[in-house]
Amino acid sequence: MSKQPFRTPQGGLVQRSRTIRFTYDGISYHGHPGDTLASALIANGRHMVARSFKYHRPRGIYAAGSADPAGLVAIGVDSKRFDPNTRAAEQEIYDGLVASSQNCWPSLGTDIGGILDPFWRFMPAGFYYKTFKGPPGTWTALFEPLIRAFAGLGRAPEAGDPDRYETVNRHCDVVVVGAGPAGLMAALAAGRSGARVILVEETDRLGGSILSRDPERLSLGGVQPAQWVADIQNELAALPEVTILTRTNAFGYYGNNFLGLWEKVSDHLPKEKRLGHLPRQRLWRVRAKEVVLATGALERPLVFHENDRPGIMLASAARTFLHRYGVLAGKRPAIFTNNDTGWVTAFDLARNGAEIAGIIDVRSDLSGEHMAEAARLGIPIHASSTVVATSGRHRVNQVEVRPLHRDGSVGTSFSHIGCDLLAVAGGFAPNAALFSQSRGKLRYDPELAAFRPGRSWQKERSAGACNGTYALTDVLAEGARAGVEAAAQAGFDSGDVTVPDVDGVELGQGQLKVMPEMPSHLPPHRRRAWIDLQDDVTTKDLRLALQEGYQAVEHAKRYTTTGMGNDQGKIANLNAFAFIANERGEELPAVGTTTFRQPYKPVTFAAIAGQHVGPHFAPRRTTPMHGWHRRRGAVFEPVGDWLRPRAYPREGEDFFQAVQREARAARTECGVLDASTLGKIDVKGPDAREFLNRVYTNSWSKLAPGRCRYGLMLGEDGMVADDGVTACIADDHFHMTTTTGGAASVLAKLEDYLQTEWRDLKVFLTSVTEQWAVASICGPKSPALIAELLDDFDADPERFKFMDWREATMGGVPVRVFRISFTGETSYEINIPATHGRWMWRQIMEKGARHGITPYGTEAMHLLRAEKGFVIVGQDTDGTVTPGDLRMDWIVKKSGDFIGRRSLFRSDTVRTDRRQLVGILTEDPDLVLEEGAHLVERRNEPEPPVPVLGHVTSSYYSPNIGRSIALALVSGGGGRIGDRIFATRGGEPTVPVRVTEIDFLDLKEKGALPQAVRRESGHG
Secondary structure, eight states, X not given: OOOOTTBOSSOSSSOTTSOEEEEETTEEEEEOTTOBHHHHHHXXXXXXXXXXXXXXOEEEOOOSSTTOSSOEEEEOSSSSSOEEEEETTTOBOOTTEEEEOOSOSBOSSSBGGGGGGGGGGGSOTTHHHXXXXXXXXXXXXXXXHHHHHXXXXXXXXXXXXXSOEEEEEEEEEXXXXXXXXXXXXHHHHHHHTTOOEEEEOSSSXXXXXXXXXXXXXXXXXXXXXXXXXXXXXXXXXXXTTEEEEOSEEEEEXXXXXXXXXXXXXXXXXXXXXXXXXXXXXXXXEEEEEEEEEOXXXXXXXXXXXXXXXXXXXXXXXXXXXXXXXXXOSOSSEEEEESSTHHHHHHHHHHHTTOOOOEEEESXXXXXXXXXXXXXXXXXXXXXXXXXXXXXXXXXXXXXXEEEBOTTSOBOSOOEEEEOSXXXXXXXXXXXXXXXXXXXXXXEEETTTTEEEEEEOSSSEEEOGGGGTOOSHHHHHHHHHHHHHHHXXXXXXXOOOOOOOOEEEOOOOOOSOOOOSSOOOSSOXXXXXXXXXXXXXXXXXXXXXXXXXXXXXXXXHHHHHTTTOSTTTTTTTHHHHHHHHHHHHTOOHHHHOOOOOOSOSSOOOHHHHHTTOOGGGTSOOBOOTTHHHHHHTTOEEEEXXXXXXXXXXXXXXXXXXXXXXXXXXXXXXXXEEEEXXXXXXXXXXXXXXXXXXXXXXXXXXXXXXXXXXXXXXXXXXXXXXXXXXXXXXXXXXXXEEEEOTTTHHHHHHHHHHIIIIIOTTOOOEEEEOGGGEEEEEEESTTHHHHHHHHXXXXXXXXXXSOTTBEEEXXXXXXXXXXXXXXXXXSOEEEEEEEGGGHHHHHHHHHHHHGGGTEEEOOHHHHHHHHHHHTOOOTTTTOOSSOOTXXXXXXXXXXXXXXXXXXXXXXXXXXTOTTSEEEEEEEESSTTOOOOTTOEEESSTTOSSSSOOEEEEXXXXXXXXXXXXXXXXXXXXXXXXXXXXXXXXXETTEEEEEXXXXXXXXXXXXXXXXXXXXXXXXXXXX
């Protein structure tokens, strides 16, 4: 096994006693538990891991965490477990890990896509948009194939994901986001108070930035940082109301202190260990009384010519790799800085064996203490200087340095510094993404040259570096104070928290000299100074966007794609804003920022879906009689969330024949339908009648107990939203039915009105859909069967009137019986407690055998109701249909208000040419029209556009009418009864049809079927 050449002899928090093997691009490497893929690759001397999006330029590991815009790799080899666009700086290594480069072919080192790079001048910002307007034929023949061939970043998995995911919901008193020094103190203070606390940390261990500090030169309360963190973690773990979530990212901060948390539960484990009881990832949906944000700060890159080579990284990342992972990012590093933190990085690297090639600082007024330490360590210093160029294809090997003049120009003299790492330190900016997501208002801090939290919108407080507080002593105190305040606001006494003494050198920025782009000896059109390393956006691109009129930051962002990669421009955006402000000659606050959007970093679709996939995505609800239906060979269809029998084909029957048989039996003998799925809402309270008056278009004030009434429910736009029969149980108690698919939305809508608009009404709504099993029995033999089924029950239709209901018993079991019908036949609906549903159904089938009982499904039900002209909301209506369009003006009361009443009198809804519901009969009685077929005025209109009169909403062959029938919405349909029009047939010649009334049974009984289309009952 080869030695890791860049691993320090000691130090770091990895477990050096155990070795882990992994591969990258087919080459075997090794690391230690606690390593990320990035730290392990750097330990083995590898920096280049990727290619950029647009020009396919070499890219290396730039940052040590989720802010890295460049080090994107693919994890996995098979099509089932394959994760593209994974940050190497976040992926923990494990035995057997297989990682590979992406966005390159045939290899990372020799990528054919790199041929685009020399042509960068011909692919400026907006290149894609401009190709749309090129000479005729160039887009489809040249640009589109070329762009599609090179577009994309990584490839999507091809097979189904075999892993398991979870979503969970939690309520808590305090959520603390970030487990750095501020977050730990906040969680400890809130936890000691007894509050329910969730502490969220993005990485695999608590500690945050203090784990990136030299442990020999920093102590908290007399112990090294790692020990201090471990002590707090142990105490938090012992508190029963505290939950610690590591490897968890708070990706979204929504309204009313609702947060989305994404936990990687087992992504760090070998595949064989993932297959146990643990999910791969878990999504937490958390509602908190109070939130403490302790998300730290992000280091800004420096913008200069050729600043994108592998081996160029943030100084803070080099420090993290050193102290957290025991890895030297370079043996001969150079440091380029505009503040004191770069010097600290240089000193830390030098003390751990690196030969510092030089510190290049744009400032002229340097700290005497730092100068003395640099001299002691033998580090060359280049004050008031800048890097103007770099070299090295797959890893930086040299930088060109020139002096800076007072006027901002660069000198003619230069020096070349050989190096294998260039650590850049551009100063820190508060990580205010979540704060901004919460609608908090940012304010500009000129001392930080960055935006920081201003006014909070929600019950939130920021602490530590994310609040612009960088001194460790102040960070600890601010975190403790935030935890105490959050717990107090949540109703808990403050915990006893003592801020530890800090002994060591503070990591302060000192004087900060921010320059949007480093001066260069090259003219602007020749510079390639990268703002966004992932999307290949340079200062030249932003300058061009401004020249072409995209002055606002949001416009410039979209035109150039700055900050639109999967890193959301975490470290790029502030430099982009500053550059735009400088080009516009304005201050940065005047330019502002782009919107911080969820998610903070990409979240897998699988985690969002959680366990709600496959049969759990939309679980099918079944009635108590479902087993019987299945055993009888029913063909099912989904209706809303329910599975309903569509038909019961017998041996030798096809679907059509089964439906015809069922529909015939329901008219001639006795049919039974499982109607348990209909929505049922219990309406109770002293204002129940007034409530129904407002909900339905007709009046309910005088409906007596024991009676039922049909009602239409409208939306506020006056369009039919739902319908159903409601029965009066008592003066203050009603039983409402809705359509199967509309039950949930109707209940939600009515609850919304009661809770927001009609708060004065004393009404309670309860969904009782699942409480009752329902059998709808119809046909001429149904009264006799009902009399046999129910105990001492008079089912005679002459005495048990239509639209009445009665209480009864069936074998001693209390039931409700309703005389309502959706077929037009004599019908009874038996409602029995759902626990007795199967028993009731068996009784019906056994006792109904001598009455010719036939179960029928939803298809026959649709046919039977169409024969009588009864509408189905959602089939004969489409959200644009009023009661007048259904020619049901009789159901709209003349006085009194109801939902949607005002909209019925708009100029559009009173038009006489609106489409109205009518019957349609084809002249060929065997021809069944296609639902959705257009209806036109004249046969085979020769030239488009063809005026369309309307369309067919329902169409069937009726065994009881003896021919095809259809319902349709036709312009001015009520005035067209008897007219001859034409129906389209999917490209074939149109066919003549006759407009009729919608009650086809009534037309037949009266002998009023049009003579040209009458024929005897029967098919064919």
